Amino acid sequence: MSEHDGPIEDYGPNEDQGQIGEGTEAGTPDALRDGLSDLFGRESEVPGRVDRAVARASAEHFGAGDGRAVTRRRIPAWRWGGLAAAASVAFIGGVVLWGPSRTTPVLDERGESRSVARTPGLDPDLNRDGSVDVLDALILAKAVDAGGEPLDLTGDGATSAADVEALTQRIVTLRRRG
Amino acid sequence: MGTAGQDEVDRALIDRINAGGPDGERAFGELYNRHKGWAMSVARRMAGDAGDVVQDSFISFLRQFPGFELTSALRTYLYAVIRNRARDQRCKDSRLRLVGDVSDAGPIAGGGSGGTDRGGPDSDGQHARTAGLREAVAALPEAQREILILRIVDGFSVRDVAGALEIPEGTVKSRLHLAIKALREDPRTREYFE
Numbered sequence: 301m302s303e304h305d306g307p308i309e310d311y312g313p314n315e316d317q318g319q320i321g322e323g324t325e326a327g328t329p330d331a332l333r334d335g336l337s338d339l340f341g342r343e344s345e346v347p348g349r350v351d352r353a354v355a356r357a358s359a360e361h362f363g364a365g366d367g368r369a370v371t372r373r374r375i376p377a378w379r380w381g382g383l384a385a386a387a388s389v390a391f392i393g394g395v396v397l398w399g400p401s402r403t404t405p406v407l408d409e410r411g412e413s414r415s416v417a418r419t420p421g422l423d424p425d426l427n428r429d430g431s432v433d434v435l436d437a438l439i440l441a442k443a444v445d446a447g448g449e450p451l452d453l454t455g456d457g458a459t460s461a462a463d464v465e466a467l468t469q470r471i472v473t474l475r476r477r478g
Numbered sequence: 479m480g481t482a483g484q485d486e487v488d489r490a491l492i493d494r495i496n497a498g499g500p501d502g503e504r505a506f507g508e509l510y511n512r513h514k515g516w517a518m519s520v521a522r523r524m525a526g527d528a529g530d531v532v533q534d535s536f537i538s539f540l541r542q543f544p545g546f547e548l549t550s551a552l553r554t555y556l557y558a559v560i561r562n563r564a565r566d567q568r569c570k571d572s573r574l575r576l577v578g579d580v581s582d583a584g585p586i587a588g589g590g591s592g593g594t595d596r597g598g599p600d601s602d603g604q605h606a607r608t609a610g611l612r613e614a615v616a617a618l619p620e621a622q623r624e625i626l627i628l629r630i631v632d633g634f635s636v637r638d639v640a641g642a643l644e645i646p647e648g649t650v651k652s653r654l655h656l657a658i659k660a661l662r663e664d665p666r667t668r669e670y671f672e
């Protein structure tokens with residue numbers, strides 16, 4: 301069966317069931333509609349683990365546990381020293397792991413390898429469609445060309461070709477993993 | 479798809495989620511409960527582990543807040559997210575099969591969206607009839623099948639289908655036309671048109 305991608309006006313009304321489009325379902329037999337709904341339209345039960353995972357993510361996102369107000373507890377003064385030490389270790393670890401000195405290799409326009417900062421900036425899913433792909437790269441490339449909206453993905457403080465390269469590299473890496 | 483009233487409810491919930499805080503969290507829970515069953519049935523048409531797809535999709539959706547702006551019906555947006563997540567899952571796990579492959583027991587071919595054989599006095603005849611419809615739908619090209627189900631089962635408008643799949647409305651209409659024509663001519667589904 302060949303497939304036509306042109307507008308429906310090119311084909312005219314369907315002799316059997318009238319104009320296709322918004323009115324299509326009017327020409328669809330109820331039996332077929334019911335049969336399809338029986339097969340594909342029933343809402344499915346969501347596993348409890350999914351409910352729990354989404355609830356947990358929501359609680360973390362909104363930062364209020366299970367939606368209850370967060371109650372503050374007094375911390376004994378003697379514990380402040382330990383907390384300060386732990387915070388220092390965490391900070392140093394964070395700098396080591398995620399600091400701007402960490403780089404990732406990308407290929408420049410001449411095919412030569414060079415490094416760009418790896419520190420994550422913006423969410424690379426720029427069009428918010430749930431997937432990081434070439435459409436996001438296009439949006440970023442346009443932003444770089446236009447010099448408008450700052451979209452600093454690499455965290456180097458500038459919206460530049462390095463951001464496009466880093467994003468493209470990520471897309472390619474994702475595809476290779478797939 | 480959703481009526482105007484349902485869309486209004488979704489928009490009100492999104493406003494509350496954007497406002498954040500405990501009430502935002504509660505609103506997100508309400509929104510999740512409103513759409514999770516539908517999302518699960520959609521994911522089952524596309525992927526082996528529908529639960530993972532639904533989970534990833536809603537968490538991805540959650541991360542759009544605050545600042546999320548709804549420019550279409552919510553399910554149009556969610557469908558696109560679920561579709562992308564299902565595609566990612568298929569890429570990651572080669573064991574999962576594409577729904578377009580009729581030869582395997584893929585999600586659609588397996589009637590994954592929920593029990594269809596509920597028994598009863600006419601169980602055998604009903605079973606054969608349902609099996610025929612399932613096979614005929616599974617035999618459609620994936621692009622036609624997806625539009626058929628979105629339009630007839632999920633009740634998406636042509637515009638919403640076009641938006642969810644990022645294709646022109648004319649393409650939606652022509653593929654829908656071809657899908658229904660194929661079912662009309664298929665001996666396994668002829669009785670649905672009598």
